[in-house]
Amino acid sequence: xxxxxxxxEKTAYVESILQKFLPQEEGYQKTVIEAMNYSLTAGGxxxxxxxxxxxxxxxxxxxxxxxxxxxxxxxxxxxSLVHDDxxxxxxxxYRRGRKTTHIVYGEAMGILAGDGLLNYAFETAAGAFADTAxxxxxxxxxxxxSKKAGIYGMIGGQCVDIxxxxxxxxxxxxxxxxxxxTSALLEAAFMIGAVLAxxxxxxxxxxxxxxxxxxxxxxxxxxxxxxxxxxxxLGKPVHSDEKNQKVTYVTLIGIEKAKEAVEQISGRAxxxxxxxxxxxxxxxxxxxxxxxxxx
Numbered sequence: 185x186x187x188x189x190x191x192x193e194k195t196a197y198v199e200s201i202l203q204k205f206l207p208q209e210e211g212y213q214k215t216v217i218e219a220m221n222y223s224l225t226a227g228g229x230x231x232x233x234x235x236x237x238x239x240x241x242x243x244x245x246x247x248x249x250x251x252x253x254x255x256x257x258x259x260x261x262x263x264s265l266v267h268d269d270x271x272x273x274x275x276x277x278y279r280r281g282r283k284t285t286h287i288v289y290g291e292a293m294g295i296l297a298g299d300g301l302l303n304y305a306f307e308t309a310a311g312a313f314a315d316t317a318x319x320x321x322x323x324x325x326x327x328x329x330s331k332k333a334g335i336y337g338m339i340g341g342q343c344v345d346i347x348x349x350x351x352x353x354x355x356x357x358x359x360x361x362x363x364x365x366t367s368a369l370l371e372a373a374f375m376i377g378a379v380l381a382x383x384x385x386x387x388x389x390x391x392x393x394x395x396x397x398x399x400x401x402x403x404x405x406x407x408x409x410x411x412x413x414x415x416x417x418l419g420k421p422v423h424s425d426e427k428n429q430k431v432t433y434v435t436l437i438g439i440e441k442a443k444e445a446v447e448q449i450s451g452r453a454x455x456x457x458x459x460x461x462x463x464x465x466x467x468x469x470x471x472x473x474x475x476x477x478x479x
Contacts, residue, residue, distance in 0.1 A: 187466065187469045191470065194238075195229075195234060198230045198234050198254065198258075201233070201254055201255055202224065202225075202230075202233075202255055202258060204251070205251075205255040206221050206225070207220065207221070209221060216296045216297055216300050218289075219285055219289040219297035219300075220300045220301050222285060222289070222297075223263075223265070223285045223301065224262050224301065226262075226279065226280045226282060227281070228280055231370075232258060232373040233254035233255070233373070234470070235373040235467075236250065236372075236374070236376055238467045238470070239374050239381070239391060240376075240381045242460065242462050242463070243381035243383040243462070244381055244382070245380055245382070247316065247380070248315040249312040249316040249322060249380055250377070250380055251312075252309050252310075252311050252312035253309050253312060253376050253380065255308050256306065257369065257372060257373055257376070259302070260301070260329070260338075260369065262301055263298040263300075263302045264342075264369075266284070266286070266297055266301065267298040269284040269285065270294055270295065271286070271291060273346070285298075302333075305329075306326075306329075306330075309325075309326060318382075321382065322380070324379050325379050325380055328372055328376055329372055332368040332371055332372035332375075333368070337364055337368030337369070338364065338368045341360075341361050341362070341363070341365025341366070342365055344357070344360060344361050344364065345361045345365055345430075348431065352431070353431055354436070355437075358431055358432070358433070358436065362403040362404075363396055363399065363400060365403075366399040366400070366403040366406075367395060367396045367398070367400055370398055370399040370402070371392050371395040371396060374391035374394060375388055375392050378391050387460070390460070397450070397452050397453035397456075398450070398471055398474075398475065401445075401446045401449040401450040401453065402474060404433045404445055404449070405475055405476065405477065407432035407433045407442060408442055408443065408446070409478070411434055411439065412439070433445060446475060446476070450476070453471060454471060457471065
């Protein structure tokens with residue numbers, strides 16, 4: 185089985201897990217649940233749960249508790265996209281090739297759908313306590329999930345990003361935005377996979393470093409694609425960074441140097457990954473395909 189076939193098979197497995205955790209569309213609050221499920225089933229790379237699963241297996245994990253955290257992390261990622269698309273944020277009408285949640289369900293329901301996904305994510309993750317023999321690991325995993333999604337992670341990055349719009353600043357501030365806004369949830373995926381598998385502390389630190397580099401390279405590639413790709417290829421509007429007056433690696437150092445940065449940072453991540461004992465071939469190929477993606 186080649187890499188593409190492996191990727192399709194593993195992604196399909198992740199999709200089946202997400203389907204298992206979807207809330208039932210019923211009751212007086214049915215509309216917000218429909219909006220949540222519309223958002224969560226919009227497709228995408230399923231990168232974060234897939235990475236979590238691969239790291240979990242890399243360190244010898246084999247239980248069911250990982251599934252709840254895989255679903256929870258994708259819910260958190262999805263809620264962030266729902267809110268990011270709102271008029272007060274990026275005001276985007278399309279995401280993953282179809283209309284955004286607030287366009288379909290209205291702005292108020294879009295806000296509630298994001299709120300619902302965030303809360304339901306932790307409800308889902310907490311459900312893993314019924315499937316584990318080691319609650320201490322789950323407690324640590326929940327702490328990581330909370331921190332990486334919160335004010336010291338993704339939300340913190342969103343805050344700095346919003347306050348930076350229209351301002352002129354350098355690479356140091358931009359790296360902080362990217363490491364918090366993008367890398368944080370990737371770090372959560374890697375770290376939770378390692379924690380739930382019982383990996384030692386030094387390995388948890390190592391995978392956090394790998395994920396930080398992967399997230400930075402991933403976001404720089406996103407900067408490049410916003411300039412070089414099309415709406416049809418990307419599945420979302422292009423030139424949105426320019427529209428929102430955002431500083432990016434492309435505006436700071438140009439496309440060619442941005443491409444060099446992607447290569448250097450991703451190479452560092454792959455080198456660190458190779459130092460881990462075990463079969464890292466698929467994970468390495470996955471990271472390279474995501475970092476160097478064209479859509």
